[in-house]
Every structure is written in structure tokens, then in C-alpha cells.
Amino acid sequence: MTAPAKVYVRTFGCQMNVYDSERMTELLGRHGFAPTSTLEDADVVVLNTCHIREKAAEKVYSDLGRIRQIKAARASAGRQTLIAVAGCVAQAEGDEVLRRAPFVDLVVGPQSYHRLGDLLARAKSERRGIVDTGFPNEDKFASLPQRTPPRAVTAFLSVQEGCDKFCSFCVVPYTRGSEFSRPVSDLEAEARRLTEHGVREITLLGQNVNAYHGLGPDGHPWSLARLIARLAAVPDLTRIRYTTSHPRDMTEDLISAHRDEPKLMPYLHLPFQAGADRILAAMNRKHTAADYLALVARIRAARPDMALSTDIIVGFPGETECDFAATLALVAQVDFAQAYAFKFSPRPGTPAAALRDQVEDRVKIERLQRLQDLLGQQQTAFNSACIGRTLPVLFAAEGRHPGQLVGRSPYLQAVHAAADSSWLGGIGEVAIVGSGRNSLTGVLKSAQTPKA
Ligand code: 5AD
Numbered sequence: 393m394t395a396p397a398k399v400y401v402r403t404f405g406c407q408m409n410v411y412d413s414e415r416m417t418e419l420l421g422r423h424g425f426a427p428t429s430t431l432e433d434a435d436v437v438v439l440n441t442c443h444i445r446e447k448a449a450e451k452v453y454s455d456l457g458r459i460r461q462i463k464a465a466r467a468s469a470g471r472q473t474l475i476a477v478a479g480c481v482a483q484a485e486g487d488e489v490l491r492r493a494p495f496v497d498l499v500v501g502p503q504s505y506h507r508l509g510d511l512l513a514r515a516k517s518e519r520r521g522i523v524d525t526g527f528p529n530e531d532k533f534a535s536l537p538q539r540t541p542p543r544a545v546t547a548f549l550s551v552q553e554g555c556d557k558f559c560s561f562c563v564v565p566y567t568r569g570s571e572f573s574r575p576v577s578d579l580e581a582e583a584r585r586l587t588e589h590g591v592r593e594i595t596l597l598g599q600n601v602n603a604y605h606g607l608g609p610d611g612h613p614w615s616l617a618r619l620i621a622r623l624a625a626v627p628d629l630t631r632i633r634y635t636t637s638h639p640r641d642m643t644e645d646l647i648s649a650h651r652d653e654p655k656l657m658p659y660l661h662l663p664f665q666a667g668a669d670r671i672l673a674a675m676n677r678k679h680t681a682a683d684y685l686a687l688v689a690r691i692r693a694a695r696p697d698m699a700l701s702t703d704i705i706v707g708f709p710g711e712t713e714c715d716f717a718a719t720l721a722l723v724a725q726v727d728f729a730q731a732y733a734f735k736f737s738p739r740p741g742t743p744a745a746a747l748r749d750q751v752e753d754r755v756k757i758e759r760l761q762r763l764q765d766l767l768g769q770q771q772t773a774f775n776s777a778c779i780g781r782t783l784p785v786l787f788a789a790e791g792r793h794p795g796q797l798v799g800r801s802p803y804l805q806a807v808h809a810a811a812d813s814s815w816l817g818g819i820g821e822v823a824i825v826g827s828g829r830n831s832l833t834g835v836l837k838s839a840q841t842p843k844a
């Protein structure tokens with residue numbers, strides 16, 4: 393008997409890519425490929441790429457250089473290797489990928505994954521690089537096979553893709569196309585299947601998730617808040633989260649859901665990108681710093697313990713020291729539980745890349761450091777304020793030490809506690825006794841095991 397063909401999938405970038413990679417792995421499973429984590433063993437290598445910043449995109453080419461050598465070594469041993477570049481670099485660069493890396497067999501955009509099996513077969517038989525980066529009419533989610541999830545306590549569920557906002561720095565509207573929302577009934581069915589496989593927490597994903605407007609069972613578009621209410625009725629689903637949100641789409645019903653729906657966790661990732669209104673305008677964000685602060689106040693009125701997270705860009709073209717001070721001031725006013733900060737990276741084809749007044753790299757580095765210092769202080773303070781509290785922790789994995797599990801607090805903090813593995817998938821009350829920048833430690837208070 394010959395060994396089954398193997399596929400190695402490497403994921404770069406965001407959680408939507410993590411979701412897509414899982415679905416591609418499942419799909420290729422049906423085409424006879426078993427997953428492997430060893431590159432040298434792989435008959436098919438899929439790089440699911442990210443184009444959001446230059447560093448992420450360039451990492452793909454350095455990886456490809458290494459994979460090329462493995463492909464050559466395998467070829468001398470008489471074994472063929474097919475290399476597929478998927479994701480946003482594939483979408484944005486198309487033929488250019490084959491020009492820079494002619495040993496690549498397939499370039500496939502995020503909207504064409506459901507055709508991956510056939511495309512690989514074609515690449516194999518035609519022995520030439522194939523590029524498929526169209527936005528086909530068929531719905532990729534409907535064309536993908538039903539999901540057979542791996543056993544896990546938490547899972548991602550893509551509910552929305554694409555973006556119509558056109559922030560001037562961002563490639564997403566070009567790589568993922570315009571907004572598309574999956575129908576409520578499909579999502580409900582997928583959520584049920586996930587819980588049947590042991591999933592207890594689902595994070596709803598979308599580049600602009602709160603712009604969700606999928607078709608409801610009544611034939612009308614439903615908002616994200618309505619979708620959440622529907623999914624909250626799935627009995628074994630204990631926690632719901634969603635990401636990433638745009639301030640402009642933070643509707644009243646979604647804010648109220650944080651007050652009224654106990655399964656919806658008090659954690660919100662809400663990027664503001666910059667603190668100076670003139671930079672926000674140049675970014676085409678369509679909100680001001682005051683709008684953002686007012687929104688945060690409304691959210692905290694509905695859910696006082698809401699943990700807020702954000703994305704911030706430093707060194708957008710034309711950003712002065714005074715503009716940057718406005719970013720620091722906004723961070724100081726909001727007080728984030730955690731956040732991501734980035735240096736502006738000019739992306740080909742986006743309006744901001746063509747702006748004059750690009751900020752020097754050394755200035756960006758220095759601003760990023762100052763911002764990260766402040767964010768680090770806030771994150772550490774948020775975590776240490778949990779000491780002495782008892783938090784419900786959903787245990788999701790074995791910890792680093794024997795007899796220890798790691799789970800998540802409602803605020804998405806990693807929490808380590810001594811507990812036996814019967815707690816996996818269960819929620820235990822944990823007294824928090826220690827904290828660091830990135831995690832908490834605690835003592836499980838509940839005596840009984842969580843599940844029958
Ligand atoms: N340069 C730097 N950061 C960027 N982001 C998006 N585009 C760029 C860019 N050109 C950041 C934004 C976004 C996050 C996912 O990545 O902060 O919210």
C-alpha cells in the first residue's frame with residue numbers, strides 16, 4: 393500500500409486566514425490528502441498568505457525560497473511537490489507571484505478555495521503554473537463541503553468577508569473584494585455542527601463583522617445582533633465573540649446585545665487607527681476621535697466591564713508629532729485591555745501609498761515604541777486589576793505543566809490553573825492570584841467536575 397498523499401498548510405495573517413486554512417485542509421482531506429506539519433513530507437504545500445503589511449508579504453517569498461530547495465531535494469528522490477500560494481498575496485499579486493517564484497504551481501485567491509482540489513489536479517497534469525484570482529459568481533462557502541471540525545473547544549466561524557470602507561491605507565477591499573455576508577441558516581447549521589464536535593466558544597469572523605447583513609430565515613437581511621441572538625439559542629454553545637468591528641457599524645442593537653445576551657462576551661476589538669482628526673480624515677475612516685470616545689462611552693454604559701482592544705497605525709503620511717500626541721491621548725482616555733500597534737506600511741495600489749509626506753522609518757520606530765510602552769502599561773494594569781476577582785474560565789487546552797490547564801476569561805485573557813483534563817470544554821470559577829502582561833494564573837474554586 394502506498395502512503396497517503398500529504399498536505400502542509402502554513403497560515404499567515406489574520407483569523408480569517410486561520411478559518412480558511414482549516415476549510416482548505418478539510419477539502420483536501422476529501423481529495424485524499426492527510427495533513428502534515430513536516431514540510432519535507434508534503435506532496436502539496438499551501439501557503440495561505442497575508443498582504444496587509446509589507447513585512448507579511450515579503451515573509452512569503454523568503455519561505456518560498458526554502459520550500460523551493462525542499463521541492464528540488466524531493467524531486468531528486470523521485471517525489472513531486474506541488475506548491476500553492478493562496479490568500480491575499482495571491483489575490484493582490486496574481487501572475488507576479490509566478491514571475492518572482494516560477495517554481496510555484498498554483499496561485500489561488502481567497503474566493504476560489506472551493507476549487508482547490510481541481511486546480512491542483514490541473515496544475516499537476518498541465519505542469520505549468522496556474523493563476524485563479526477571479527471573484528467567481530458561485531458562493532465559495534456554499535460550494536465547500538460540510539464542515540467536519542477537529543476536536544476543539546473554541547472555533548472560528550467566518551460570517552462575513554470583504555470590506556466596502558476603503559480606508560486609504562488598506563488592501564482588504566482589493567484582496568477580499570466587497571462585503572459579502574453568509575445566510576443565517578447556514579451559519580446556524582455550521583454552529584450546531586461545531587458544538588456537536590465539542591466546540592463551546594465560537595468567534596464570528598469578518599473583516600468588517602459588524603457590517604454583517606446576511607439573509608435571515610424571514611427573507612430579510614439580519615444584523616449581527618440578530619445573528620448573535622439566534623446562535624445564542626444553540627444549547628451547547630456557551631460563549632460567543634466577534635471580530636473585527638468598525639466604529640461606524642457599532643449599531644444600537646449590537647451595543648444592547650452586550651447588555652442583554654449573557655453568552656456574548658464582554659470583549660470588543662474596535663480599531664480606531666489614529667487619534668488626530670486630520671489623519672483620520674486622510675485615512676478615510678469616517679469617524680473622529682470624539683465620535684470614538686462617545687461610542688466607547690455608550691458601550692461602557694451598556695456593559696461597564698467591557699474589555700476594549702484596538703488597532704492603531706503610527707506614521708501615516710503627514711503625521712506630525714502633534715498628531716501622534718493625539719493618538720497617545722486617545723489611548724490614555726480609553727484605557728485598553730490590549731491592542732495592536734503597527735508602523736504604516738505603504739501598500740501598492742492603495743491611495744495612502746501615493747501620498748507625499750511619507751514619515752521616515754526611524755520616526756515610525758520611535759513612535760511605535762512610545763505607543764507600545766503605553767499600551768503595555770495599560771494591558772499589565774488591566775490584568776493585575778483582576779487579582780482577587782473570581783472569573784469564569786472556559787478551559788480549552790492542556791497547560792505547559794502537567795496537571796495544568798489553560799483557558800480564557802470572559803475578557804479573553806489566558807488563564808492558567810491546576811485542573812484535570814475533565815475540565816476541558818467546561819467553565820470553572822477561578823480565583824485569580826497572579827498576573828503578567830499576557831496572562832493570569834488562578835486557583836479553581838469549583839469542586840465538582842463540569843460535565844456529566
Ligand atoms: N500599514 C500598517 N498597518 C495596516 N493595517 C492595515 N493596513 C495597514 C498598512 N498599510 C492595520 C490596521 C488594521 C490591521 C488589521 O492592520 O490597523 O486594522
Ligand code: SF4
Pocket residue numbers: 555556557558559562563564565599600638
Ligand atoms: Fe481595511 Fe478599513 Fe476595511 Fe478595516 S475597515 S478592512 S482597515 S478598509
